[in-house]
Amino acid sequence: MAQDRRIRKTRQILKQSLISIMKEKSIKHITVKEICEKADINRGTFYLHYKDVYDMFEQIETEFFNQLKAVLDSYHKQNIRLEDTHLEPLFSFLLENKDFCIVMLSVHGDMSFTKQLLNYLYERIVTVYGKDSSKLEHYYFFVIYGCVGLISNWLNTDTKETPVQMAQLAEDVILNGIRKYL
C-alpha cells in the first residue's frame, strides 16, 4: 500500500467510474473510453494500469477477495469455536462493501464474483461441519448457494438486520430448514 498517491487516486477514480457504469449496463458493453470519460482520466493513463476493461475488472475483484480473505482468516484463526455466528465477520465485511457487492451480485455483475464467494463459503462450511461422505456434497451446495441468496436479498433490501442476526438466521435455516416458519 506504500504506493504513489497519484496511482492510488487514479485507480480509485477509475474503479468508482466502472462500478457506477455497471449499475446501468453489463460489463460487456462498457468501453475503456467510457470509463475514462466518466472518470475524467486520460485514456492513455488507463493503459498504464490495466490491459483492458476485463483486466481491470479482475484486478478489482482479486483485490476484494484478498481483503476478504485477510480480514476473515485473521478473525477465524482466533475463533475456531463453532458458534451460530461464525458467518458474522463475512456478513460484516460484505456490508462494509455494500454498493460494490450489490452490483457484483446483480444481473450486470459477473459469475466469477459469485463463484469466488461460493468458494469461500464452501471452505467455511467444510471447516465447520467437516467433509465426510460425498453424499453431503449436494447439501453443501444447497447451503452455500442459499447463503449467497440470503446475502443478496439482505443487501438489496434495507439491510435492517445486523450481521450477527443474519449469521444466526443463516445458521438456523442451514441446520433446520424453513418448515417452522411456514
Next chain:
Amino acid sequence: MAQDRRIRKTRQILKQSLISIMKEKSIKHITVKEICEKADINRGTFYLHYKDVYDMFEQIETEFFNQLKAVLDSYHKQNIRLEDTHLEPLFSFLLENKDFCIVMLSVHGDMSFTKQLLNYLYERIVTVYGKDSSKLEHYYFFVIYGCVGLISNWLNTDTKETPVQMAQLAEDVILNGIRKYL
C-alpha cells in the same frame, strides 16, 4: 415455428457455435466474427438475425425459458398437489438441456440466466408455500438460491440421481435443513 428451413438451420448452427465457444471463454470475450467463422456463416447473415452477440445470447435464453415455462405450466395446471416432487418436471427439463445449462451456470455463463431460473423458482415456491409475511422473504431467497446450487452440482457431477430423487432431496433440505445429515 413455421419458419423457413434456412432460418432455422442458420440459427441452429450459430447457436451451437456460440455454446461451443462459451465452453472455453466468457461471453464477454466472444466476437461476432468468431461465432461466424466457427459456424462458417457469413458475418452479414448474422446481422440478419441478431443485433449483436448479446442480443443473440438473450434470444437463445428467452427461447429456453419460454420452452421451460410452456412445459412446466401445462404440467402444473394438471397437478396442483403439493407433493415433495413438485420440482421434478423442472429437474427433468434441465436434464434434457444439460449441456446448455452447465455452460449457462458456469463461470462463463451469464447472470441473467441464473436470475431467470431464480425467478421461476421463486414463483414456484410462492405458489406452493404461499406468501404471507415479508419475514419469509429471506428464507425464500435462501431456498431458491439453494435449489440453483443443487441443480448446478447435480448437472456437473454425474447426474446419477433421477429428477424425482433430486426433487425429493430439494424438498427435504428446504423444509428440514441439513442437521440430520451431519
Next chain:
DNA sequence: TCAATTAATGAACTTAGTGTTGATTTTCAA
C-alpha cells in the same frame, strides 16, 4: 415442376474503439 419470394453470400465501405508511442507537463517523495 415452376415461378415468386426470401434467405444467404460476398465485397466494399464507414465508423468507433483499441492499444501504442513519444514528447510534454504535472505531481510526488525524500
Next chain:
DNA sequence: TTGAAAATCAACACTAAGTTCATTAATTGA
C-alpha cells in the same frame, strides 16, 4: 528543491462492428 515517476495530449495504425447492395441459392406453395 530536485530527480523520478505518473498523467496528459496528440497522433497513429489496426481491428471488429455494423451497414449496404448486387448477386446467388434455397424454399414454399400454387
